[in-house]
Amino acid sequence: MTNQSTPIIKQYVALIVLEKLDNSFDSIEQIAQKLIIGLDLHVVNEMSHSFDPEGITLAYILSESHLLIHTWPEMGIIHIDLVTCSYKSKEDFENSLNKALSEKNIKSLEIKAVDF
């Protein structure tokens, strides 16, 4: 329903399975930072939470909307949710994601676009 009376809202969700997920905070934050730089996003606030026994969530409020990353290390899974009001295509997201994960051993990577 994007038209002159609505904002541009692009949302992409990625479900990634890695052969082996380094679930350290630094490693997950590095993926986030590579995405933020690669997609030219602008962070205005951020927080995180480490779950017991494992799993990390990183949340960024962007001037463009939000970026959320969750991990399920026991299954090698990373879930990435990007909502942006800038003109980013699914290909832009996919390219930045592949660059951010270039040193990881990807088992599978699926991306869904949410369109209204």
Next chain:
Amino acid sequence: MTNQSTPIIKQYVALIVLEKLDNSFDSIEQIAQKLIIGLDLHVVNEMSHSFDPEGITLAYILSESHLLIHTWPEMGIIHIDLVTCSYKSKEDFENSLNKALSEKNIKSLEIKAVDF
């Protein structure tokens, strides 16, 4: 791709247009709180950001994943993004949303489910 080797990940995104959006922090937080209670969600961390000149973002990390709310008051728009690892159906989300917005004048409400 939900099976025994992956967690339950349910994601619902709502785009709501109101006749007139009360963009006060309290009003938007009240909608969030009604959703959190209605869907029996559990907040482990939260943050917010007020944009200049308008627009509010509320972000909640949940023990179930996340809830994000963005507003574009100039267009009467609320965007709600829920990711949960609990067994919530689209109908659960829709019902809680309608209750949370029961005192608002809804122009349109669309919900998308993100399925892998």
